[in-house]
Amino acid sequence: MAHSHDHDDHEGHEHGSELSEMQLRVRALETVLAEKGYFDPAAIDALVQAYETKVGPHVGAKVVAKAWSDPAFKKALLDDASKAVLGFGVVNRVGDHLIAVENTPQQHNMIVCTLCSCYPWEMLGLPPVWYKSAPYRARAVKDPRGVLTDFGVTLPAATSIRVWDSTAETRFIVLPMRPPGTEGWSEDKLAALVTRDSMIGTGLAKQANEAA
Amino acid sequence: MDGIHDMGGMDGFGKVEPEPNEPVFHAKWEGRCLALNRAMGFTGIWTIDETRAGIEELPPDVYLTSSYYRKWAVRLENLVIERGLAGADEVKAGHALRPGKTLKRKLNAADVPNTLSRGSYARPALAPARFKIGDRVRTKNIHPATHTRLPRYARGRTGVVEALRGCHVYPDTVAVGQGENPQWLYTVLFDGRELWGDDTDPSLKISIEAFEPYLEPA
Numbered sequence: 001m002a003h004s005h006d007h008d009d010h011e012g013h014e015h016g017s018e019l020s021e022m023q024l025r026v027r028a029l030e031t032v033l034a035e036k037g038y039f040d041p042a043a044i045d046a047l048v049q050a051y052e053t054k055v056g057p058h059v060g061a062k063v064v065a066k067a068w069s070d071p072a073f074k075k076a077l078l079d080d081a082s083k084a085v086l087g088f089g090v091v092n093r094v095g096d097h098l099i100a101v102e103n104t105p106q107q108h109n110m111i112v113c114t115l116c117s118c119y120p121w122e123m124l125g126l127p128p129v130w131y132k133s134a135p136y137r138a139r140a141v142k143d144p145r146g147v148l149t150d151f152g153v154t155l156p157a158a159t160s161i162r163v164w165d166s167t168a169e170t171r172f173i174v175l176p177m178r179p180p181g182t183e184g185w186s187e188d189k190l191a192a193l194v195t196r197d198s199m200i201g202t203g204l205a206k207q208a209n210e211a212a
Numbered sequence: 213m214d215g216i217h218d219m220g221g222m223d224g225f226g227k228v229e230p231e232p233n234e235p236v237f238h239a240k241w242e243g244r245c246l247a248l249n250r251a252m253g254f255t256g257i258w259t260i261d262e263t264r265a266g267i268e269e270l271p272p273d274v275y276l277t278s279s280y281y282r283k284w285a286v287r288l289e290n291l292v293i294e295r296g297l298a299g300a301d302e303v304k305a306g307h308a309l310r311p312g313k314t315l316k317r318k319l320n321a322a323d324v325p326n327t328l329s330r331g332s333y334a335r336p337a338l339a340p341a342r343f344k345i346g347d348r349v350r351t352k353n354i355h356p357a358t359h360t361r362l363p364r365y366a367r368g369r370t371g372v373v374e375a376l377r378g379c380h381v382y383p384d385t386v387a388v389g390q391g392e393n394p395q396w397l398y399t400v401l402f403d404g405r406e407l408w409g410d411d412t413d414p415s416l417k418i419s420i421e422a423f424e425p426y427l428e429p430a
């Protein structure tokens with residue numbers, strides 16, 4: 001694994017007692033459940049590694065870049081995202097409840113889960129702390145322009161805002177607007193402009209001159 | 213339940229604070245905790261809605277002061293003890309003192325790539341959908357003491373059916389062991405002013421994913 005036990009201890013010193021308590025508590029639980037034979041202990045390592053290295057917003061970014069480049073794919077994505085994204089990334093299927101929503105000059109979309117932390121894991125990986133936090137869950141449905149300000153984003157007054165509360169097993173991904181000045185770019189180059197936040201709707205895609 | 217988890221529209225939590233270059237996990241135990249929850253979920257011993265209820269039932273002070281993965285760890289401890297998968301004495305000791313139960317499925321490392329995608333919650337419809345796109349609907353004013361996915365801010369409000377999402381496992385019954393009881397799922401769109409009053413940004417629209425039993429014709 002990438003992290004050694006030394007690193008573990010170092011974290012404990014840096015962040016105070018809760019972490020040490022949690023290290024011990026989770027380790028105890030893992031040991032008991034593994035000794036009971038409820039899972040292959042190696043599966044835990046494999047899961048951690050998958051979430052650290054394989055699943056992440058790079059998957060969603062590829063989907064967005066293809067939608068920007070290929071009008072037929074874009075239409076398929078907006079019609080039935082679950083079907084359209086088959087074959088992307090590391091997952092062989094995404095369940096059947098993925099919905100892609102398109103940002104336009106007229107409407108900006110934002111995704112939230114006010115009740116817990118529902119998030120399109122297969123497309124974006126695990127949600128960031130802020131997405132699961134009380135400030136975001138409380139305000140996104142009531143004052144999304146204010147939330148955007150927290151992210152340094154100001155939309156034109158003429159752009160309306162649509163918030164999608166993920167209250168069931170349907171999952172949403174925002175198709176951000178393609179930045180100007182990117183005509184003829186390859187999908188790989190375009191994907192580098194697609195940030196995680198732009199696919200949640202708390203950000204916009206990077207501008208052409210911000211390309212890495 | 214009208215719990216602390218139902219946060220939509222609450223004031224006083226302050227600004228959203230994005231963390232630049234946020235790591236996937238902030239400590240090694242967070243990754244272990246996530247993986248343990250996934251591995252135990254794979255056994256089929258409980259449903260996703262039962263695990264959500266397990267978080268919602270944490271005392272409000274614990275909910276608000278615990279990090280996300282701390283809540284997951286406490287919930288998992290509670291669930292394994294409640295379901296008799298391990299004793300409180302074993303969890304405390306950090307070692308199994310008795311043999312485990314036999315469960316439906318066991319996650320092996322080789323299966324992990326296939327578990328990264330979600331299962332389907334769609335089920336065959338038991339009845340035709342009651343509503344169609346464009347119908348005006350009112351959410352019911354319900355306050356069940358158990359798990360529900362109708363948020364407080366959207367109860368007793370009038371909106372429009374924007375989309376039908378098929379027939380899905382019904383969280384309100386599956387969470388309390390009363391079966392999947394599949395129900396039609398709709399995207400219901402509300403004007404911001406219907407939810408938050410006339411002072412609200414007139415361009416704001418909010419949708420929820422609403423199960424049919426949450427809705428009545430308006």
